[in-house]
Amino acid sequence: MEQRISLQDIYHLTSTVQPLDTEAMAEARSRQQVLTKPPGSLGRLEELAIQIAGIRRQAIPTLKQKTVIVMAADHGVTSEGVSAYPSAVTSQMVYNFLRGGAAINALARQAGAQVVIVDVGVATEIHHPALLDRKIASGTRNMATEPAMTQAQMIAAINTGIDVLNAQVAQGTELVATGDMGIGNTTASSAITAALLQVPVANVTGRGTGLNDEQLAHKVQVIEQALAINVPAAHNPLDVLMKVGGLEIAGLVGVMLAAAAQRIPVVIDGFISGAAALIAATLCPIASQYFIAGHISVEQGHALILKHLGLTPLLTLHLRLGEGTGAALAMNIIEGALHAHREMLTFAEAGVSGEVHPNPVD
Numbered sequence: 001m002e003q004r005i006s007l008q009d010i011y012h013l014t015s016t017v018q019p020l021d022t023e024a025m026a027e028a029r030s031r032q033q034v035l036t037k038p039p040g041s042l043g044r045l046e047e048l049a050i051q052i053a054g055i056r057r058q059a060i061p062t063l064k065q066k067t068v069i070v071m072a073a074d075h076g077v078t079s080e081g082v083s084a085y086p087s088a089v090t091s092q093m094v095y096n097f098l099r100g101g102a103a104i105n106a107l108a109r110q111a112g113a114q115v116v117i118v119d120v121g122v123a124t125e126i127h128h129p130a131l132l133d134r135k136i137a138s139g140t141r142n143m144a145t146e147p148a149m150t151q152a153q154m155i156a157a158i159n160t161g162i163d164v165l166n167a168q169v170a171q172g173t174e175l176v177a178t179g180d181m182g183i184g185n186t187t188a189s190s191a192i193t194a195a196l197l198q199v200p201v202a203n204v205t206g207r208g209t210g211l212n213d214e215q216l217a218h219k220v221q222v223i224e225q226a227l228a229i230n231v232p233a234a235h236n237p238l239d240v241l242m243k244v245g246g247l248e249i250a251g252l253v254g255v256m257l258a259a260a261a262q263r264i265p266v267v268i269d270g271f272i273s274g275a276a277a278l279i280a281a282t283l284c285p286i287a288s289q290y291f292i293a294g295h296i297s298v299e300q301g302h303a304l305i306l307k308h309l310g311l312t313p314l315l316t317l318h319l320r321l322g323e324g325t326g327a328a329l330a331m332n333i334i335e336g337a338l339h340a341h342r343e344m345l346t347f348a349e350a351g352v353s354g355e356v357h358p359n360p361v362d
Contacts, residue, residue, distance in 0.1 A: 005159045007151070007238070010257070013162065014284035017260045020054030027059035028341065035344045036352050044314065048292070048334055049341035055265050055290055056174075060342050063175040063265070066113035066331055067168050068104060068324040069255050070097060071161065071248035073121030074139030075184030076148065077226070082187045082219045084209040087139070090183050091124035097181070097323075098128045104179055104323035111331040113177065115324075116168065120160050121182075121247030134160045140246055143191065143226040147243045154242040154250050161254020169262050176259055177267040177294065177331060178276065179324020182248050183209070186299060189275035191223045191244035193301040195232045196278055197308060204301030206271075206320075237282040245279075252276035253283075260287040267334065269327040270297035270319060274305040281309055292334065295319055295326030 028050045033039050040046065052061050072094050078087045096102045097117045100109075108115045118132040123139040136156045140148040149157070165176065186208035193204040201223045207216055223244075230243035241250055253276045259266045260280075268277050268291050281288040288309050295315035296302055306313060314330045347353065 005155065005162070007155060010155065010158055013257055013261055014287070017257070017284050017286045019286055020051070020289050021057040022054065024057050024059050025050050025054040028053035031059065031341065031346075034346045034348070036347055036350050037344070042340060045333070045337035045340055048337035051292070052265055052334070052338065055263055057263065061338060062342070063335065063338060065172040066111060066175045066177070067173040068108050068113050068115045068177040068179050068328055069164060069168065070104060070115060070117050070179035070181060070324055071120050071251035071255070072117065072181040073247035073251070074123040075182055075188055075246055076140045076142035077144055077187050077222065078184040079142055080144050080222045081215070082208070082222050083183050084211055084215070085183050087123060087183045090181060091122050091126055093181050094119065094122060094126055094131070095128070098130050102323060103321055103325050104328060107325050107328040111328050113328060113331055116164065118160065118164055118251060120157055120251040132164060134164070136160070136247055143188070143230065143244045144222050145229065147230055148188065148245055149242050149247065149250070151242055153247065154238065154245070157247045157250030158254040161251040162258040164251070165255045165258040165264070166262070169264060173264065175265055175267065175331065175334065176255065177324050177327035178252050178255060178269050178273040179327065180248050180252065180269070180272040180322050182246055185246050185248065185272045187219060187223060188244060188246040188249060189272050190301055191226055192240055192249070192275045193278065193305060194223065195227060195234055195240045195244060196237060196282060197304060198234055199304065201227070204304060206299040206301065208299070237279040241279050248272070249276045249279070253280045256280040256291070257284060257287060260284065260290040264290070265292055265334070266290055267292050267294045267327040267330050268311070269294055269324045270322055271299035271302040272322055273327070274302045277309060278305050292330065294330030297326070
């Protein structure tokens with residue numbers, strides 16, 4: 001059963017997040033130096049193994065169960081015509097997820113990850129045995145005219161993410177990827193990014209579901225209006241989230257904070273997950289040590305978020321779908337990094353000389 005929490009409880013959770021275990025990382029780094037390869041020759045794979053060693057407090061970590069948590073919600077700002085698709089698509093796609101017919105389902109199956117779908121604010125009633133129905137409201141309000149959420153709704157959405165993550169960890173999840181579904185959520189993500197990074201809206205606003213130039217210009221104007229009316233405080237990420245965010249973004253913030261507190265690595269997906277990560281890391285800077293950027297989205301604001309958080313994406317595939325697709329793909333790379341770290345022999349074990357010859361010959 002969901003436990004009710006307050007704003008103070010959220011701040012307390014952030015205070016429980018600890019830095020990565022430096023001793024485990026040092027042991028993992030030492031192991032990488034004696035595996036049968038030139039030091040550093042596996043590049044990012046070595047860095048991933050060392051990072052996850054620090055996260056899990058294990059010099060040779062394993063991540064047996066993988067889960068993609070997809071938060072779904074609608075956005076009142078779609079009434080302003082900021083998307084090429086109607087809001088009804090949100091619930092239609094949620095049903096597609098639940099049937100196993102979407103891109104995230106296919107990619108998660110290939111990665112051996114389960115997919116958990118959470119309705120945190122879809123406008124339509126959805127009934128399906130596989131759905132986690134945690135609806136807080138039938139979407140946000142129109143942020144172009146008023147705050148997107150009340151403080152109580154925002155806290156409830158964050159709590160949902162915390163609760164869902166903790167429940168998955170209790171069932172064995174050791175690696176989590178974040179996904180989203182919600183027509184209009186690139187508008188909210190652009191507003192969050194512009195407010196927190198204090199950059200022009202046009203610099204962080206992309207075409208979303210496929211807007212033309214005129215529609216893109218209108219989207220920028222709507223976001224500028226939302227920021228002017230709501231005046232979110234750049235120093236207060238929860239104020240930004242409440243005024244111009246989304247229920248599914250708030251849910252993802254909860255997932256990320258709870259994962260960091262539980263020492264679970266989080267694979268961040270695209271722009272919407274990135275906006276949630278920006279909020280979570282602004283609230284709790286240490287939490288970003290637990291984040292792995294799965295890919296870089298075509299949405300231009302995503303690159304600014306990753307740069308601000310100091311995260312380098314694993315993949316560049318020109319994705320802009322969301323759902324957790326890029327994060328699911330990245331899970332394969334993360335698993336490969338750990339397999340190499342765990343299963344390769346050392347020079348001593350393999351009977352191979354570890355000395356590098358100055359003039360190697362074939």
